[in-house]
Amino acid sequence: xxxxxxxxxxxxxxxxxxxxxxxxxxxxxxxxxxxxxxxxxxxxxxxxxxxxxxxxxxxxxxxxxxxxxxxxxxxxxxxxxxxxxxxxxxxxxxxxxxxxxxxxxxxxxxxxxxxxxxxxxxxxxxxxxxxxxxxxxxxxxxxxxxxxxxxxxxxxxxxxxxxxxxxxxxxxxxxxxxxxxxxxxxxxxxxxxxxxxxxxxxxxxxxxxxxxxxxxxxxxxxxxxxxxxxxxxxxxxxxxxxxxxxxxxxxxxxxxxxxxxxxxxxxxxxxxxxxxxxxxxxxxxxxxxxxxxxxxxxxxxxxxxxxxxxxxxxxxxxxxxxxxxxxxxxxxxxxxxx
Numbered sequence: 546x547x548x549x550x551x552x553x554x555x556x557x558x559x560x561x562x563x564x565x566x567x568x569x570x571x572x573x574x575x576x577x578x579x580x581x582x583x584x585x586x587x588x589x590x591x592x593x594x595x596x597x598x599x600x601x602x603x604x605x606x607x608x609x610x611x612x613x614x615x616x617x618x619x620x621x622x623x624x625x626x627x628x629x630x631x632x633x634x635x636x637x638x639x640x641x642x643x644x645x646x647x648x649x650x651x652x653x654x655x656x657x658x659x660x661x662x663x664x665x666x667x668x669x670x671x672x673x674x675x676x677x678x679x680x681x682x683x684x685x686x687x688x689x690x691x692x693x694x695x696x697x698x699x700x701x702x703x704x705x706x707x708x709x710x711x712x713x714x715x716x717x718x719x720x721x722x723x724x725x726x727x728x729x730x731x732x733x734x735x736x737x738x739x740x741x742x743x744x745x746x747x748x749x750x751x752x753x754x755x756x757x758x759x760x761x762x763x764x765x766x767x768x769x770x771x772x773x774x775x776x777x778x779x780x781x782x783x784x785x786x787x788x789x790x791x792x793x794x795x796x797x798x799x800x801x802x803x804x805x806x807x808x809x810x811x812x813x814x815x816x817x818x819x820x821x822x823x824x825x826x827x828x829x830x831x832x833x834x835x836x837x838x839x840x841x842x843x844x845x846x847x848x849x850x851x852x853x854x855x856x857x858x859x860x861x862x863x864x865x866x867x868x869x870x871x872x873x874x875x876x877x878x879x880x881x882x883x
Contacts, residue, residue, distance in 0.1 A: 547624040551575060552632050564617035564628055565596055577630050578669050580754050581706035582618035584811050589711050590618035595643050595669060599636050602627035614639060644674035650685045652701050660756030662769040662843045665810060687732055693740040695747055695761055695822055700732050703757035709749035716815060717743040747821040751804050751812050762822055763801040770843045772800055777830035786817035791836045799825040
């Protein structure tokens with residue numbers, strides 16, 4: 546085990562843990578942003594530099610600071626390490642520059658992008674970006690290509706995080722897409738114009754942090770903040786699919802199906818294309834209840850998830866009030882009805 550101090554908070558983690566995951570153990574606002582790192586994908590991380598932090602002390606044995614900022618997603622902890630993230634002005638200034646670099650070629654088409662409202666780049670720019678840009682050159686553009694019936698590719702929005710490549714490489718037996726070209730000409734594409742048609746191709750939509758890969762079946766149909774996400778499951782016949790999903794409702798209609806994500810926007814268990822694209826009737830699923838969405842997310846503006854009131858904590862709450870809440874609950878009662 547190794548003890549490190551992250552933004553003045555001491556935490557003990559297993560040896561080999563990265564600085565980013567050590568920060569996630571603390572949680573809250575001290576956690577660095579991550580645009581390319583994805584816990585379930587081996588080899589991910591170290592490409593976007595969004596998670597740069599300052600190591601003020603390398604370890605207890607060698608307390609010298611590291612000479613440059615390091616990517617927290619690929620840097621392992623050392624016992625006695627002291628790390629600065631939000632407490633370092635240098636880190637915050639560099640992070641503004643990272644946002645500026647990511648937005649150099651990114652089109653300003655959030656109003657028509659299906660990813661709007663759940664876009665990691667939007668959140669990153671809002672938290673660490675600036676309102677102006679120094680870039681005056683023409684933005685890069687790419688020829689549109691068709692990569693299949695389910696996934697829409699918008700290469701102009703891509704930040705080359707490689708998540709979709711790792712997903713296809715590690716989840717399927719025959720990856721047909723990857724990064725083509727070099728430098729400013731690099732792009733996600735398919736080899737010899739093949740289409741992505743494997744049973745798990747839809748997962749590249751979930752891992753994409755921007756609107757470069759979107760769901761064709763959901764395209765332009767609804768804004769996510771007008772939908773109601775519900776957790777659901779079904780017995781899926783595919784051996785690699787767990788059948789646990791999030792259904793996105795508009796009224797009584799299921800607008801789309803996605804894999805469940807954790808608080809850091811990462812999918813822990815993949816789902817197959819049958820669950821994602823073919824099962825869009827409520828009768829196909831066993832509903833579990835509203836999916837939790839962080840209050841900071843624009844999706845939470847629908848107020849679909851009721852706040853929890855625990856009568857055991859509220860002193861002298863009348864029994865008649867508890868009974869009224871149970872019969873016609875404006876609130877969700879902790880300890881009584883869930």
